[in-house]
Amino acid sequence: MRWIVEGEGNSLDELIQKLNRSIDSESVAIQNTLVQMLRINAVNPRMGGPGEEERADFLEDLLRHEGFSVKRVDIKDTGTGRTRPNLSTRLEGREPRNLWFVAHLDTVPVGSRSLWKTDPFAPLIRDGKIIARGAEDNGQSLVSSLFALRELKRLDVRLPFNVGIWLVSDEEFGSEYGIKHLLSHGHFRRDDLVVVPDSGTPDGADIEIAEKGLLWFKVTVLGKQVHASVPSKGANAHRIGISLTADLDKTLHKKYREEDTLFRETRSTFEPTMVEANVANVNTIPGVDVSYFDCRVLPVYDLSDVISDVKKRISVYEKKYRVRIHLEVIQSDSAGPATSNKSDVSTLLAKAIKRTLGRQPNFIGIGGLTVGNLFRKKGIPTAVWSTIDEVAHEPNEYCRIRNLINDTKVFAALPLVA
Ligand SMILES: [Zn+2]
Numbered sequence: 001m002r003w004i005v006e007g008e009g010n011s012l013d014e015l016i017q018k019l020n021r022s023i024d025s026e027s028v029a030i031q032n033t034l035v036q037m038l039r040i041n042a043v044n045p046r047m048g049g050p051g052e053e054e055r056a057d058f059l060e061d062l063l064r065h066e067g068f069s070v071k072r073v074d075i076k077d078t079g080t081g082r083t084r085p086n087l088s089t090r091l092e093g094r095e096p097r098n099l100w101f102v103a104h105l106d107t108v109p110v111g112s113r114s115l116w117k118t119d120p121f122a123p124l125i126r127d128g129k130i131i132a133r134g135a136e137d138n139g140q141s142l143v144s145s146l147f148a149l150r151e152l153k154r155l156d157v158r159l160p161f162n163v164g165i166w167l168v169s170d171e172e173f174g175s176e177y178g179i180k181h182l183l184s185h186g187h188f189r190r191d192d193l194v195v196v197p198d199s200g201t202p203d204g205a206d207i208e209i210a211e212k213g214l215l216w217f218k219v220t221v222l223g224k225q226v227h228a229s230v231p232s233k234g235a236n237a238h239r240i241g242i243s244l245t246a247d248l249d250k251t252l253h254k255k256y257r258e259e260d261t262l263f264r265e266t267r268s269t270f271e272p273t274m275v276e277a278n279v280a281n282v283n284t285i286p287g288v289d290v291s292y293f294d295c296r297v298l299p300v301y302d303l304s305d306v307i308s309d310v311k312k313r314i315s316v317y318e319k320k321y322r323v324r325i326h327l328e329v330i331q332s333d334s335a336g337p338a339t340s341n342k343s344d345v346s347t348l349l350a351k352a353i354k355r356t357l358g359r360q361p362n363f364i365g366i367g368g369l370t371v372g373n374l375f376r377k378k379g380i381p382t383a384v385w386s387t388i389d390e391v392a393h394e395p396n397e398y399c400r401i402r403n404l405i406n407d408t409k410v411f412a413a414l415p416l417v418a
Helices: 012-025 027-038 053-065 135-155 179-184 237-255 303-321 344-357 372-377 401-416
Strands: 087-091 093-104 124-126 129-131 159-168 193-196 206-211 213-222 269-275 288-297 324-333 362-366 382-384 398-400
Touching (some): 027 053, 027 135, 027 401, 053 087, 053 135, 087 135, 093 135, 093 401, 129 401, 135 398, 159 179, 179 372, 193 372, 206 344, 206 372, 213 303, 237 269, 237 288, 344 382, 344 401, 372 382, 398 401
Parallel strands (some): 093 159, 093 193, 193 382
Antiparallel strands (some): 087 159, 129 398
16 A cells, blocks of 8 residues: 655655644634534434534534535434434545545433533533533544544645545434445445544553444243242243353353454353342242343354354253243344454554554454444444543543544544555
8 A cells, every 4th residue: 555645845744743733723723613513402313302403504514614515414314303414525535435534413312410510511611621411422523533624625735535524413323314324325435444433542542443243132931930839830930041041151152262352352252141030039939030141242253143052052941841931132233344453544543643642552342332333344444543531421521622632633644644
């Protein structure tokens, strides 16, 4: 790979210094934009909020004012009657492929208002922080991406490829009206480079390039309830349940044992978690036993194989104890293939972080699922990164101004550093 950036006789170092000076001098404007945006309530309408439209209008105006042409994909949400906006703009580069920063417009509700020390929709600047609902998730990165693009525009260099942003709806409620729609309607290319700045760490040292598949299932054993003094007349659902749970625990761990050191939990995990209450007194044999598993499965495995193994063990127990056992898959989200740490998006982001923040980032995998996975499932290499204190969804959510500015520098440097 060889990207050449043409600035008028500027070395890369000079270009990046110029960029960083300019971003520093725009610090107040960047903060103000975030504050103004956070004043607009954009709680996801599926969670009882007004939705993303007003916030999208504000950002569209801002982009047009800066001379960008804006593509807008508005989708009618039949459930809430709201329009769900998605905005995009980009700078043209020499190659047709795109580098996209994808950030989301919506937020979760404020939660318990009494836990907030300040008004969640009246952003407050204090101690180097901006405090408001959505300040971290995803306001900080949205504004960082937007200003990175504006700075690249002002720098007026020829970019190696197109560089753009997508500001999307509905991330907090499944992305049906955001990324999922855009992916299924051809708005992204297989050779695009995607950065999703919607997860991160306080030191900005981890680039997330892989996620585990998520499987939640519920097992209901239907035995026969009797008095505890005559167990042979009944079928103790609890005994069958705990025995089956132990069996599944052992079987799944044994079969899906591959290790991947990218992940802190290097293996797939299969955890028996919740158990529902059964009988109310000690001297009754429970006729029903309900228990749950939380499984996080490495991307090399197929979740349908895990489910079919669970079914096989269940049928063994049904025959052995002559009872009915019901399996319900509550959630099943497979993981897309991990993005290689050698892919363009991984190496460019790592270089931009190294140059801007002066540290060599690690590549990691995580046990949860982000929208980065939706891109990976379509075969699009995707890196998830930002510098945040991880206070998303909490009361008194905030972002650090230092992170807002530094991440803007990293994003702006990304297309320049190859
Ligand atoms: Zn988010």
